[in-house]
Amino acid sequence: MSYGRRLRALLESDGIVVSPGVHDPLSARVAEEVGFDLVAMTGNGTSLAKVGQPDVGVLTLTEMVENAKYIQQAVDVPIISDADNGFGNAVNVTRTVREFAAAGVGAIHIEDQVFPKRCGFVEGKRVVSKEEAVGKFRAAADIRDECGSEMVLIARTDARGAPEGTLDDAIDRVNAYCEAGADVAFVQGAKDVDELERVAREVDAPLLYNCSGGSPVVSIERADELGYDVVIFPRLSTLPTITALFERFGQLRAEGMDAWTETKEAFEGVPVESYDHFSGVPQVLEWEEEYLPEE
Known part of the structure; x- marks a missing residue:
């Protein structure tokens, strides 16, 4: 069974799936040893560990895929890999998806930021138009299917944290991205618990809750009650290291x-x-x- 199919089974199971953040195969091995069924490769931690720089788009596609491949080969649980903004427009996304699919990872998440991107909890983020982003997710889904891959495609929007960004825009965007072929919705930058609750009510897709940076903090049990399907803790390996x-x-x-x-x-x-x-x-x-x- 592919790691993509295994992740899909986890998403369909009862209860929320908890995924610690890992930045290399060693931290992923520890996560698997203590019993986690899913790990998330942090782009932030990968950038710092691999090139010693912050998460501002300095890593290349090749470097990100290489790290994801080594992590997925080191553990027998699916990994969710950060794929930044797909490393370009819809044409670039076609190669991005092919490379991650060839690496065999369980899932990737692609965001709707411009290039160069910024870490989700850093000020100054900007997003491409909704129409351009929808095209990117259509391309991602088409190429994933063309490859015969079962990799889960997670659509992330940073619209809430962009200048003059609204939650309405963020919700509208992820719903459109999932209609275009993404499997899971990821709204970054909710300002408070009320906004987390609105996302859960108004997004018509499986949901990822990112417990990091400026995200409002709720218990895992509360996130489960709200209807979130996955919770990730991206810097859980990097900070203690x-x-x-x-x-x-x-x-x-x-x-x-x-x-x-x-x-x-x-x-x-x-x-x-x-x-x-x-x-x-x-x-x-x-x-x-x-x-x-x-x-």
Whole structure:
């Protein structure tokens, strides 16, 4: 079963699906180990981890697809990958969809921002016209189907956070995008809980709730009650990584070898058999036994 089909089954099941944000295969492996059925590749975290820059459209399509492919290959659960604004107009979107479909990911989300885009919770976002965006989602759905892919297409609008943007416009846009072929609606930038509730009432499609940045915070249970189908926490891997590294590197700078000893001892409390076991060394030894000559 493809990861796209598995994600579709999750969307059709009862209850909301919770997806932590991951920025690399390592963080995705941890998410799978603790029991999540879905992970979301954060564009923000990918940009910072891969090129050390903020999420302002500096990553290329090739870099995003490569990271998504490595993450999807590292875990046996579907991933939702950020695909920015499709990396151009409807013509560019055709290649974007082909590349992500070839990577085998469970889903991508494409936004209606202009290029260069901005992270969803950063001021200064601008969006293309509704008509242009509808064309992009029509192209995305057509190419996805042409490829024979079951990848889920998530339509994101940043219209609410654009200058003079309104929630009415955002709701109208995602409904149009889903009519054009998208499978899931993602309204970024709701200002308060009342707006989250309006989105749930007035959008006629499965819904994604992004719990990050300037989004209003409701409990997972409340998001489920409202009718959201997926909740993602995009920076859930990136923030603790930065926090832990500042702590550990600072301790090493201050205390030297004692800090390294403490780091190793702390790892012993992680619920894995060993570092080598977690990284996959036993599997490599099995392959060597199976496929390499005895000598």
